[in-house]
Amino acid sequence: MTAKTLFAESQTATDTVTPKIPERASLPDQPVVTIEPSKSWVALNLRDLWNYRELLYFLTWRDVKVRYKQTALGVAWAIIQPLFTMLIFTLFFGKLAGIEAQTGGIPYPIFAYAGLLPWMFFSNALTTSGNSLVGSAHLITKVYFPRMMIPGAAVAAGLVDFAIAFVILVILMFYYGVAPAWTALMLPVLVMLTVVLALGMGMWLSALNVKYRDVRFALPFLLQLWMFVSPVIYPSSFLPQKYRWLLMLNPVTGIIEGYRSALFGKPFNWTALGVSTLIGLLLLVYSSYSFKRMERSFADIV
Amino acid sequence: MKPIVRVENLSKEYHLGERGAAYGSLRETITGAVRAPLRSLRRSNGNVKSNTIWALRDVSFDVLPGEIVGIIGRNGAGKSTLLKVLSRITEPTSGRAELYGRIASLLEVGTGFHPELTGRENIFLNGAILGMARAEIEKKFDEIVTFAEIEKFIDTPVKRYSSGMYVRLAFAVAAHLNPEILVVDEVLAVGDAQFQKKCLDKMQSAGEQGRTVLFVSHNMPAVTRLCERTILMEEGRILADGPSRVVVGTYLRSGLGTTALREWRDLEKAPGDDVVRLRSVRVHTEDGRTTDAVDIRHPVGIDIEFEVLRSGRVLVPNYHFVNEEGLYAFVASDKDPEWHRRPRPIGSYVTTAWIPGNFLSEGTMIVGAAVTTMGPVLTHFFERDAVAFQVIDSLDGDSARGDYGGPIPGVVRPMLEWTTHFEPRASDAASDGETFG
Numbered sequence: 001m002t003a004k005t006l007f008a009e010s011q012t013a014t015d016t017v018t019p020k021i022p023e024r025a026s027l028p029d030q031p032v033v034t035i036e037p038s039k040s041w042v043a044l045n046l047r048d049l050w051n052y053r054e055l056l057y058f059l060t061w062r063d064v065k066v067r068y069k070q071t072a073l074g075v076a077w078a079i080i081q082p083l084f085t086m087l088i089f090t091l092f093f094g095k096l097a098g099i100e101a102q103t104g105g106i107p108y109p110i111f112a113y114a115g116l117l118p119w120m121f122f123s124n125a126l127t128t129s130g131n132s133l134v135g136s137a138h139l140i141t142k143v144y145f146p147r148m149m150i151p152g153a154a155v156a157a158g159l160v161d162f163a164i165a166f167v168i169l170v171i172l173m174f175y176y177g178v179a180p181a182w183t184a185l186m187l188p189v190l191v192m193l194t195v196v197l198a199l200g201m202g203m204w205l206s207a208l209n210v211k212y213r214d215v216r217f218a219l220p221f222l223l224q225l226w227m228f229v230s231p232v233i234y235p236s237s238f239l240p241q242k243y244r245w246l247l248m249l250n251p252v253t254g255i256i257e258g259y260r261s262a263l264f265g266k267p268f269n270w271t272a273l274g275v276s277t278l279i280g281l282l283l284l285v286y287s288s289y290s291f292k293r294m295e296r297s298f299a300d301i302v
Numbered sequence: 303m304k305p306i307v308r309v310e311n312l313s314k315e316y317h318l319g320e321r322g323a324a325y326g327s328l329r330e331t332i333t334g335a336v337r338a339p340l341r342s343l344r345r346s347n348g349n350v351k352s353n354t355i356w357a358l359r360d361v362s363f364d365v366l367p368g369e370i371v372g373i374i375g376r377n378g379a380g381k382s383t384l385l386k387v388l389s390r391i392t393e394p395t396s397g398r399a400e401l402y403g404r405i406a407s408l409l410e411v412g413t414g415f416h417p418e419l420t421g422r423e424n425i426f427l428n429g430a431i432l433g434m435a436r437a438e439i440e441k442k443f444d445e446i447v448t449f450a451e452i453e454k455f456i457d458t459p460v461k462r463y464s465s466g467m468y469v470r471l472a473f474a475v476a477a478h479l480n481p482e483i484l485v486v487d488e489v490l491a492v493g494d495a496q497f498q499k500k501c502l503d504k505m506q507s508a509g510e511q512g513r514t515v516l517f518v519s520h521n522m523p524a525v526t527r528l529c530e531r532t533i534l535m536e537e538g539r540i541l542a543d544g545p546s547r548v549v550v551g552t553y554l555r556s557g558l559g560t561t562a563l564r565e566w567r568d569l570e571k572a573p574g575d576d577v578v579r580l581r582s583v584r585v586h587t588e589d590g591r592t593t594d595a596v597d598i599r600h601p602v603g604i605d606i607e608f609e610v611l612r613s614g615r616v617l618v619p620n621y622h623f624v625n626e627e628g629l630y631a632f633v634a635s636d637k638d639p640e641w642h643r644r645p646r647p648i649g650s651y652v653t654t655a656w657i658p659g660n661f662l663s664e665g666t667m668i669v670g671a672a673v674t675t676m677g678p679v680l681t682h683f684f685e686r687d688a689v690a691f692q693v694i695d696s697l698d699g700d701s702a703r704g705d706y707g708g709p710i711p712g713v714v715r716p717m718l719e720w721t722t723h724f725e726p727r728a729s730d731a732a733s734d735g736e737t738f739g
Contacts, residue, residue, distance in 0.1 A: 027304055027367065031400035035312075037393055058430040062416055062423075069418040142413040143431055144390040299392040300316065 038296060044288055049146050059153030063128075064160045078161040079168050082120050086113045089233045099234050106264055107176045113169055114263050115232040115256050118190070121162040122198050122252065123223045129154035129202030130219050133210050137302045147295050148288070151206040155198050162191075173263075181265025190258045193273075193280055197251055200283030207287075207294040210302050231256055248272045251279040304402070305364035306514050307388070307483060312397035314358040314383050314538075357383040358394070359538040365516070367403075367482070370509040372529035372546055373518045374553055376687075380538040381518045382487060385409060388516070389485050403482025403514070406433055410487070412472030417461035421452055421471055424460055428475045442478045449500075450474035465680065477504045484508060487518045502528060520686040522628035522668070526550050547627065554626035554666050554690070562586075562594035564688050569609060573683035574673070577615055581607035581650070583671045583688040598695040598702075598715070600659045606671050607652045614645045615675050619653045622670035622686070631667065631713040635674070660702050660717030662693045663710070 068074045086109055094100050094108035103111040129151035133140065136150050173180065209215035227233075230252040236244055247253050254269065254276030261268045358380050365371055373381045386392045388399060389407030414431040415424050425446055429439040447453055450471040452463075460468055486505065506528055509515055519525050525532055525546055532549040534542040542549045565582040566572035573580045584605040586592050596602045606619050620635035634655055669691075672684035695701050702717040703710055 027306055027402040031308075031402050032404060033390070033401040034398065035387060035390060035394060035401070036398040037396060052433075054436050055430045058427050062419065062427055065423070066416055066418050139414050139431065141386075141391065142409045143407060145431065145433070296393045299386065 060156040063157035078164040082116045119232045125155045125158040125198035130205035133206040151203045183262045186262040197280040204287035207291045251276040306367040306402045307365035308400045312361045315395040356538050368512045370515040370529045372525035372532035375535035379535040405483040406479045406481035407485040408476045421456045446474045483514045485516045526628040573685045577612045578682045579609045585691045595692045602657050604655050610646045613648045624668045626666040663715040664695045
């Protein structure tokens with residue numbers, strides 16, 4: 001150490017100061033914060049979430065800003081993924097498997113892209129939010145804030161990619177001469193529904209992942225299977241009539257078919273949409289409470 | 303006066319060990335998991351009676367508004383758990399605490415900093431994580447930047463910052479939080495000494511403004527300087543609670559803090575960074591015997607064993623000697639000519655410093671051990687109370703105390719060389735001669 005720093009150090013040690021306790025305005029009668037073991041039934045504490053709403057914004061903004069830092073292609077990645085997946089599927093399924101005949105007159109590339117868009121948002125949202133809590137261990141063990149903000153921000157950040165990839169869809173539709181229908185007004189509702197479903201599953205998975213890291217391995221595998229049992233790259237009419245109800249139990253079915261109906265002006269399958277909404281909302285409520293219950297031990301086991 | 307923090311019988315139990323341990327045999331685990339996966343998931347959530355420790359046991363205390371309270375104790379005494387419970391990071395197992403004001407915790411500077419983001423962006427992100435409103439951050443932005451002394455680099459990603467700049471920025475954000483209760487853990491162990499002083503001043507002025515501060519630290523001089531009152535913890539309990547000088551003295555004398563030998567077996571968790579890591583620190587006598595009690599007349603050797611993981615740096619081991627009142631006695635850094643300004647190859651090193659006999663004062667000496675790179679100065683680790691030893695004066699009359707038996711103040715008691723020049727006065731000599739000669 002140099003003489004200068006040594007001096008400053010010993011100066012610190014020998015300075016003697018007596019802190020004064022000044023007069024203060026009176027304290028509140030009720031405690032601002034009460035800390036005790038939580039009861040078995042957990043309140044969601046929505047007010048706390050509201051107080052920290054700016055944090056959700058900043059965490060989302062961070063995830064978006066950081067995602068494509070130090071990549072050569074940058075934001076282009078948000079487009080490359082769905083675009084190339086679409087191209088490959090067009091080549092193999094559109095042409096070879098002959099699905100194109102069953103898309104109701106919509107060129108297969110647009111048909112596939114319109115399905116891949118919400119699916120990729122959903123699957124990326126699940127992956128990032130599922131791993132988000134474990135990835136934020138340094139925050140969880142060091143500072144208090146509502147933990148739900150972390151998986152929440154991961155899902156919200158996915159929306160930005162979704163919006164970018166959506167621009168490509170518009171270009172594709174223009175290229176193939178597919179005019180947007182007035183039913184496109186349903187899109188915001190469908191996006192909301194996707195967010196509800198992604199949040200409902202992502203939040204629960206992220207909490208589970210804190211305790212059982214198996215989630216990290218199971219998730220990609222599960223999502224891959226899930227994609228093939230959802231009408232992402234094929235229409236549900238591809239299945240024989242008597243098995244279609246099975247497909248409808250999958251909450252993603254209603255959403256993806258919904259996007260296509262909205263974009264291409266086809267009639268909505270309200271039953272499938274109803275199933276998706278119901279499952280999405282139930283999942284969101286269940287996982288909120290489940291998350292709250294598991295939240296207590298995050299800092300101890302993460 | 304009504305307390306702003308009221309802690310009543312707070313306890314926290316931690317479960318240790320592997321999850322599987324609760325099940326019995328592996329076969330049982332597998333068959334159990336196959337038969338009832340859900341049940342096995344639930345069971346591991348339940349309490350396992352063995353393998354638990356109480357990190358906090360029946361801790362109760364009150365803090366008045368405007369008080370700065372130090373919390374000390376050796377590693378694992380429960381200090382950090384207490385702060386974590388109070389800052390709502392983890393829940394207590396039983397008991398309760400009431401806070402009559404907003405609380406902000408500073409358990410580590412730079413929490414949530416993202417290396418890819420610029421200084422400006424990190425100020426907003428970190429502020430939001432610490433609970434500041436956006437408008438509040440905007441208002442204090444310039445002040446924060448000035449405090450951190452990073453004006454020029456505000457739009458540079460923080461991964462390009464020197465570690466000093468990084469810490470300064472991180473502390474600056476935290477220092478501009480405006481809670482009624484501030485909880486601080488060991489943040490002052492980082493940064494150069496001048497910035498440390500600035501941080502201490504900032505905390506002190508927080509106290510003067512009526513802010514309540516709970517301050518966990520191993521830095522005894524800082525505790526005695528900043529805090530009027532200190533709480534000493536041991537094994538999850540409060541051992542002493544009173545005026546800082548008294549409590550710090552109790553702690554240091556009790557030998558709770560340290561021993562003559564400290565080893566870090568797990569290199570990963572040892573103090574240090576990717577350049578150098580601490581292995582052990584040891585106090586020993588001339589014949590190599592590890593001891594925590596040395597004769598004031600004999601030399602005492604301090605060994606530091608460290609592992610250099612990346613070559614090419616000029617590394618200087620240094621020791622910091624603090625007495626039981628928390629007063630810095632002196633700092634000594636490596637003067638071995640063989641390694642003077644010479645970059646160190648990868649390998650294991652043991653450096654010994656010899657404190658001569660008849661130099662230290664009686665009482666406890668706490669030794670902090672650090673390894674520093676020179677030019678620019680960078681501290682790789684600084685273990686504040688690495689080891690400690692007692693200096694004992696046997697009162698045989700041949701030490702520097704001479705024949706005086708009472709207490710002697712001072713952090714050192716060197717055996718100086720005394721000379722006397724005596725010149726008899728001619729007249730006295732003459733009269734002497736006349737009288738007795």
